[in-house]
Amino acid sequence: MQVQAAAISLGGANFVVAVVGMELVTNSGEADMAIERLAPTFGGVPVVLMAQKEDTSPVYYGDQDLVELLGDVPVDKMPWQEYSVK
Numbered sequence: 001m002q003v004q005a006a007a008i009s010l011g012g013a014n015f016v017v018a019v020v021g022m023e024l025v026t027n028s029g030e031a032d033m034a035i036e037r038l039a040p041t042f043g044g045v046p047v048v049l050m051a052q053k054e055d056t057s058p059v060y061y062g063d064q065d066l067v068e069l070l071g072d073v074p075v076d077k078m079p080w081q082e083y084s085v086k
Contacts, residue, residue, distance in 0.1 A: 001085045003038065006078035007045075010069040015046040017060075017070065017078060022051040025061040035062060041085045050075075 005018040018038055024031055035047045048062030048070065058075050060067040 002082050003041075003085050004080055005038075005042070005083050006080050007042070008070075008073070008078065010073070013046075013066060013069065015048060015063075015066050016042045017048050017050050019080075020049045020051055022053070022059065025049050025051045025059050028061070031061045038085060041083055 003018050003020075005016050007016055008014070016038075018034075020031075020034060024034055031049055034049060038047045039045070046063055046066060048060050048066050050061075050070075051059050052075070053059060056075070058070075060070055
């Protein structure tokens with residue numbers, strides 16, 4: 001499985017933002033399981049899930065401190081790459 005994600009370093013925190021569907025970020029149980037599945041792919045660093053609304057504005061799910069750090073980061077400026085998830 002492939003996932004589009006961006007490795008981010010902000011405010012002294014290293015984490016990954018992974019693109020998922022809106023149905024996942026709005027279901028906390030499923031979102032938590034997805035974060036657990038993705039974490040080993042990224043060396044165990046924290047994972048924040050991101051979906052986009054129809055107007056392309058982001059919706060994040062994950063650690064609230066990390067989500068707050070992302071508030072001023074333009075999505076199109078994140079270093080997106082494709083990753084293989086095992």
